[in-house]
Amino acid sequence: MKKTKLILIVLLFVTSRLVIAQEKIKFDVTVAGFSIGEMEAIKTVKGEETYYDISSEVGFWFFGKVNVEYSINSHFKGTQLIDAKAKTKSNKGDFASDIQWIKDKYVIEATSYKYEKDTVVNHPLHYSSAMLYFEEPTNHKLFMAENYGLPSTIVKKKDHYEVNVNGNRNKFYYVNGKFDKAIMESPIKNYVIKRK
DSSP, X not given: OHHHHHHHHHHHHHHHHHEEEEEEEEEEEEETTEEEEXXXXXXXXXXXXXXXXXXXXEEEESSSEEEEEEEEEEEEETTEEEEEEEEEEETTEEEEEEEEEETTEEEEEEEETTEEEEEEEOSOOOOBGGGGGTSOOTTOSEEEETTTTEEEXXXXXXXXXXXXXXXXXXXXXXXXXXXXXXXXXXXXXXXXXXXX
């Protein structure tokens, strides 16, 4: 019995030490200055593995009331994206993407609003859209847009970074290396994500 307790205590200690850091950030989501919802981003580091979890709930008018729940879950090992899932639930339809690194390539299945893609990407990626809320992309020119399953470009402009995802030009602004806000283009309605 004493040996079992000792093993349990050691396991709990080791497990608690694996969680090096967890960072949580909250955001307001607005359209034309009016709040339409909130977003939360969580980064968890466990040893060599890093997990990014993004979730948001918004509601707005677009030829009727639209309610959207959106989430991204991305997993990195070392600096490489290993797998990611994005889900959108709304009263106008549900969409999802699944990205898996298998042997030497990403296998991707993605559906989004007026978009569908099943493909492979034959090279590793080291940055994703979920990371944009935690780390300024100073050394990255390419990232994975989880919701579309698309490798997309990052271009440094004078006071922001511009990312082009499936024709949508999104602008990300940072203050002292920390995410401040993003101006997002969308086929349904453009919006702003601002750190609280």
